[in-house]
Amino acid sequence: MDTQAIRFFHRGAVVQAQDLPITTTVLQWLREQARCTGTKEGCAEGDCGACTVVVAELARGAESAADARAVHVGPLRLRPVNACIRYLPTLHGKALLTVEDLQTMAPEQALHPVQQAMLDCHASQCGFCTPGFVMSLYASYARHHGDGSRPTRQQLAHDLAGNLCRCTGYRPILDAAQRMFELPPARLDPEPIAAALRAIAADTPDPFTHAAPNPAFPDAQGRARIDRFFAPRRLATLAALLAEAPTERPPDEAGAGGARKLTLLAGATDIGLWTNKQFRDVGDLLYVGDVAELTGIAHENGGLRIGAAVPLEDAWAALAQAVPALRDMAQRFAGPPVRHAGTLGGNLANGSPIGDGAPALMALDAALVLQRGSAQRRMPLDAFYLGYMRNALRPGEFLHSIEVPLPHAATRVCAEKHSKRYDSDISALSCGLALRLDGARVGHVRIAFGGMAAVVRRAAHAEAALHGQRWSEAAVRAAMDALADDFQPLSDLRASQDHRLRVARNLLWRFWLENRPEAPLAPAQTRVWAGLQESSRIAESGAP
Structure with missing residues (x-):
């Protein structure tokens, strides 16, 4: 296959990059090649937001519900992402906006309103995290x-949930976030960018293919190995590339033969850490983010069908709109830059035992549509995980979409996350619950936990303790006791075994308190965050 240079729009012009390893990050290119050092490296794992940039691409059109949470500016859709775990080849055909670009959007002013507000409100001290905050605010x-519209202070806090500051404090940063709307406006002119991106698209074959040497992994002759990056735009192209890929096998003793590893890549919110932190060999990369057929969200057969490449931000927004009980999880599922880059399909297919998506979707009886070539098969999500980081995908098969049945109106649904930090933190454990009563008895129940075993899985014993029983405190306590038969969790840095079991039991108890037949408690009485929000609402209303 012919190889092409990586071309994208940056600083007012189309730039191109080549001869860099395909796992070169956007942050590395910015600082080491483009010499744009405003963007900083903090954690190098998408946690702190110091490296936040904005990626713009041509909008897919009004028919794509998966664009709902992107920022639309004319023909462009913009998303804040972490540059430290974004691979440079994924920028092909897109535009990269950094803190250096903002002043050009306000040529008659010394600074962009976002930057000026940060200055006016004394929202920066050491300044290391400031460019990332500025881009999230932009x-x-x-x-x-x-x-x-004008966002509330709480909405702005949610927008900044993926940015950490160690010295300024968040009050003046939120002051600046409100202040920026009071300054003379500045707007991005999308047309020059859109014209450049259309020209790149017209000159890009399907698939876009880029090859570059990787000196970290020499070949059998000691030369820098050539790695390849494929970015198909059509589902048929993706299926053909994957179906034709040979099963990975090692070379012989002389170093000859063998098959090249081909790694499926979506948002790189996990794979990016494999190379950043663990220095793992991911081989050739097959990027699914440009396949239009994998980026749709549709209402079908009384449920939602979510394409495997739909960003987490859009997927969870659609789920939370259909199932309001998922709203808190939608906000606590990482921070905005990770949610805009990562995909729901990647979160599920990766199979992390502490992934936040699987427990809630398992409780809703979600199913996966798997595809190889043109053939598809359907598998319940709770049958997909075979062991730690192992799943039921066959050679040449990939995740096409996720089917989520919408619960019956009488079904009580809950999605819980327990972590050391409220926002943008990895889970110690997470839980999905769905329960429906037939009269006074439990007619349907699903309880799934992450962080309690080598895989996300349902609590079969706890479900059995509830199913068919009267919905009562005694039945719930029996289910709480049964969790010890379902799980023997590990102790690690996030939580001990005892703590995990205690929290799992308490989550069932809280579900009972909020859903018991007599005198159920309101969330403000059982949840600290809900209580704080209620107190704030009362204070703002002036009520006694």
Whole structure:
């Protein structure tokens, strides 16, 4: 296959990159090649937001519900992402906006309103995290200026959930976030960018193929190995590439033969850490993010069908709209830059035992549509995981979409996450619950936990303790006791075995308190965050 240079729009022009390893990150390119050092490296794992940039691409059109949470500026859709775990080849045909670009959007002013507000409100001390905050705020600024709205202080706090500051404190940063809307406006002119991106698209074959030497992994002759990056745009192209890929096998003793590893890549929110932190060999990369057929969200057969490449931000927004009980999880599922880059399909297919998506979807009886070539098969999510980081995908098969049945109106649904930090933190454990009563008895129940075993799985004994029983405190306590038969969790840095079991039991108990037949408790009485929000609402209303 012919190889092409990586071409994208940056600093007012189309730039191209080649002869860099395909796992070169956007952050590395910015600082080491483009010499744009405003963007900083903090954690190098998508946790702190110091490296936040904005990626723009041509909008897919009004028919794509998967664009709903992107920031729309004319023909462009913008998303804040972490540059430290974004691979450079994924920028082909897109635009990269960094802190250096902002002043050009306000040529008659010394600074962009976002930057000026940070200055006016003394929202920066050491300044290391400031460019990342500025870019996250710019995404919020562009969104709300575009639709003429003004976000609340809490909405702005949610927008900044993926950015950490160690010295300034968040009060002046939130002051700046509100202040930026009071300054003379500045808007991005999308047309020059859109024209450049259309020209790149017209000159890009399907698949886009880029090859580059990787000196970290020499070949049998000691030369820098050539790694390849494939970015198909059509589902048929993706299926053909994967079906034709040989099963990986090692070379012979002389170093000859063998098959090249081909790694499926979506948002790189996990794979990016494999190379950043563990220095793992991922071989050739097959990127699914440009396959239009994998980025749709549709209502079908009384449920949602979510394409495997739909960003987490859009997927969870659609789920939370259909099932309001998932709203808290939608906000606590990582921070915005990770949610805009990562995909629901990647979160499920990766199979992390502490992934936040699987427990809630398992409780809703979600199913996966798997594809090889043109053939598809359907598998319940709770049958997909075979062991730690192992799943039921066959050679040449990939995840096409996720089917989520919408629960019956009488079904009580809950999605819980327990972590050391409220926002943007990895789970110690997570839980999905769905329960429906037939009269006074439990007619349907699903309880799934992550972080309690080598895989996310349902609590079969706890479900059995409830199913067919009267919905009562005694039945719930029996289910709580049964969790010890379902799980023997490990102790690690996030939580001990005893703590995990205690929290799992308490989550069932809280579900009972909020859903018991007599005198159920309101969330403000059982949840600290809900209680704080209620107190804030009362204080703002002036009620006694």
